[in-house]
Amino acid sequence: MHPAFSVIFLTTLIGVGQGLFLALYTGQLYSVVNVLPVQDSHSFYGLGSLLALVFLVGGLIASVFHLGRPERAWRSAAQWRTSWLSREVIVLPAFMGLTALYGLVHYFDMNPVLFRFSGEFTVDLSLVIGGINTGLAFALFFCTGMIYACIKFLQEWATPLTVLNYVLLGSASGFSLATAFAAYVGSELVTFYGAWAIIITLAAFISRSASLFRNARIKYKSSLRSAIGIRHARIEQKSRGFMAGSFNTREYFHGASAQSFRSLKWIFLVMVFPVPVALISTGLGYGAFPVLALAFAVQYTGLLVERWFFFAQANHPQNLYYQTV
Amino acid sequence: MKQLALVIDLNVCVGCHACVTSCKEWNTSGPAGFMSDMNPYDADPTGTFFNRVQTFEIGVYPNTETVHFPKSCLHCEDPPCVPVCPTGASYKRKEDGIVLVDYDKCIGCKYCSWACPYGARELDENQKVMKKCTLCVDRIYDESLPESERKPACVLACPTSARLFGDVNEPDSVVSTAIRDNGGYQLMPEWGTNPANHYLPRRKTQITIHEDELIRVDNPLKKERQLPMPDADEQTLDDITSW
Ligand code: SF4
Numbered sequence: 001m002h003p004a005f006s007v008i009f010l011t012t013l014i015g016v017g018q019g020l021f022l023a024l025y026t027g028q029l030y031s032v033v034n035v036l037p038v039q040d041s042h043s044f045y046g047l048g049s050l051l052a053l054v055f056l057v058g059g060l061i062a063s064v065f066h067l068g069r070p071e072r073a074w075r076s077a078a079q080w081r082t083s084w085l086s087r088e089v090i091v092l093p094a095f096m097g098l099t100a101l102y103g104l105v106h107y108f109d110m111n112p113v114l115f116r117f118s119g120e121f122t123v124d125l126s127l128v129i130g131g132i133n134t135g136l137a138f139a140l141f142f143c144t145g146m147i148y149a150c151i152k153f154l155q156e157w158a159t160p161l162t163v164l165n166y167v168l169l170g171s172a173s174g175f176s177l178a179t180a181f182a183a184y185v186g187s188e189l190v191t192f193y194g195a196w197a198i199i200i201t202l203a204a205f206i207s208r209s210a211s212l213f214r215n216a217r218i219k220y221k222s223s224l225r226s227a228i229g230i231r232h233a234r235i236e237q238k239s240r241g242f243m244a245g246s247f248n249t250r251e252y253f254h255g256a257s258a259q260s261f262r263s264l265k266w267i268f269l270v271m272v273f274p275v276p277v278a279l280i281s282t283g284l285g286y287g288a289f290p291v292l293a294l295a296f297a298v299q300y301t302g303l304l305v306e307r308w309f310f311f312a313q314a315n316h317p318q319n320l321y322y323q324t325v
Numbered sequence: 326m327k328q329l330a331l332v333i334d335l336n337v338c339v340g341c342h343a344c345v346t347s348c349k350e351w352n353t354s355g356p357a358g359f360m361s362d363m364n365p366y367d368a369d370p371t372g373t374f375f376n377r378v379q380t381f382e383i384g385v386y387p388n389t390e391t392v393h394f395p396k397s398c399l400h401c402e403d404p405p406c407v408p409v410c411p412t413g414a415s416y417k418r419k420e421d422g423i424v425l426v427d428y429d430k431c432i433g434c435k436y437c438s439w440a441c442p443y444g445a446r447e448l449d450e451n452q453k454v455m456k457k458c459t460l461c462v463d464r465i466y467d468e469s470l471p472e473s474e475r476k477p478a479c480v481l482a483c484p485t486s487a488r489l490f491g492d493v494n495e496p497d498s499v500v501s502t503a504i505r506d507n508g509g510y511q512l513m514p515e516w517g518t519n520p521a522n523h524y525l526p527r528r529k530t531q532i533t534i535h536e537d538e539l540i541r542v543d544n545p546l547k548k549e550r551q552l553p554m555p556d557a558d559e560q561t562l563d564d565i566t567s568w
């Protein structure tokens with residue numbers, strides 16, 4: 001497939017936003033059960049949610065560039081019964097809304113205690129909103145992954161690993177950002193987030209490698225034989241029916257040389273996994289914001305390459321019909 | 326349930342592209358807006374087409390065969406392109422099984438084109454909406470046309486009658502009979518899309534003759550030879566019959 005920059009930015013940016021929100025909420029959960037110190041509502045949760053929102057809005061803006069007719073985008077919520085894209089279109093604004101609400105409740109201290117457990121644990125409004133929003137964050141990851149995983153003849157995508165990769169890669173980048181953010185506001189949670197960022201990044205490494213491993217061994221179900229229905233070992237296309245380009249020759253071929261295709265794979269494997277892990281480990285030692293920020297920047301840039309590769313690697317069966325001019 | 330479709334006979338298609346041009350001509354003048362061409366007279370021209378004719382070579386020289394292969398939307402009975410559409414712009418008509426795009430609802434997200442294994446959909450670069458073969462829905466029901474012309478433009482244009490049009494779910498229709506009698510098949514059956522359009526394979530007419538059938542059994546000399554010419558004054562068969 002031809003990787004569209006709008007979709008590359010959309011999926012990576014909202015992934016960061018979702019991951020950052022999950023990080024914030026994990027911190028809050030730990031503090032409710034008194035494992036971690038309570039953070040400042042204002043500067044930590046309020047600002048953190050705002051940061052997550054910035055990424056989500058960025059993703060939304062990127063998505064607009066993907067549409068031919070963005071002014072009709074509201075229509076795309078209609079087919080949620082059948083279309084994962086439609087479901088994503090519903091869940092994304094809902095998630096953004098609750099993230100904003102979560103941040104506002106914290107920022108303006110409109111956070112009444114709803115009930116208490118055994119005198120020790122308090123459940124306040126933000127915890128409930130955050131709990132619901134956590135569900136939405138995962139639902140959004142699931143929708144995004146399923147948009148690709150549900151097309152069964154795009155065999156590189158049609159695997160549960162696609163969904164898992166979206167969850168893990170998004171969360172990893174979000175936790176990396178949370179680490180840098182915690183260092184920036186001077187919170188004690190730097191080590192906590194850093195440790196999780198490393199763990200999730202390693203988990204993502206395993207699942208992304210698993211999908212690369214799987215895709216390297218794919219047996220394609222379609223062939224030129226089934227495409228034109230003629231049983232012969234040697235079928236060669238002599239003409240695709242036109243000489244100039246068409247939608248079919250633009251949309252489904254990535255157009256990069258085999259060599260740059262291969263090297264981009266190694267580039268993202270290095271930039272998304274070992275480099276950020278090394279940088280975060282180093283940064284944690286010093287509690288240094290610049291190193292942690294660099295870790296996130298490298299990982300995010302790596303994810304842009306990863307997403308490019310994700311699209312480029314998918315081999316659409318229609319390409320069988322467009323082998324020769 | 327009615328399912329209109331095309332049946333394309335690869336045995337007689339000569340690859341003349343008449344269906345391609347007549348399709349473009351009819352549909353670009355249609356009420357749904359033109360099928361845009363970008364840079365038509367420049368370098369790198371491109372345009373929207375519903376139908377293409379491709380050419381394949383089968384076999385190894387000298388035993389090769391050239392197959393011309395027209396390709397358009399197959400109006401699948403289980404179209405994977407329809408459920409993925411977020412707006413409902415892509416739909417399959419209940420009454421005749423034609424798969425259509427509502428150009429007023431489409432947001433041009435291209436998701437349906439990813440979900441068609443045949444590459445039958447094209448985004449119109451000018452209108453920015455998804456387009457595909459409509460089976461000439463705007464002419465097959467048009468009562469101002471004589472009945473014989475209420476067929477898709479490509480079918481009418483084909484000089485070798487390689488394209489048949491009809492209801493594939495009606496057992497005695499011309500298309501069903503053609504599929505049944507001539508081994509009609511579907512493309513990429515592995516994806517369960519159940520295309521309504523069928524293709525008829527290349528066919529050769531052969532008979533089997535054994536050697537003893539070439540030798541006259543009543544030949545007393547067991548030899549094939551020319552019979553002697555009749556004498557000049559003898560009657561020949563030509564003299565006594567009147568053919
Ligand atoms: S050929 Fe493609 S566009 Fe046409 S109905 Fe089938 S899946 Fe949809």
Ligand code: SF4
Pocket residue numbers: 409410411412413414415426430431432433434435436437438454455
């Ligand atoms: S491009 Fe149009 S018809 Fe296709 S899925 Fe998107 S909205 Fe539906």
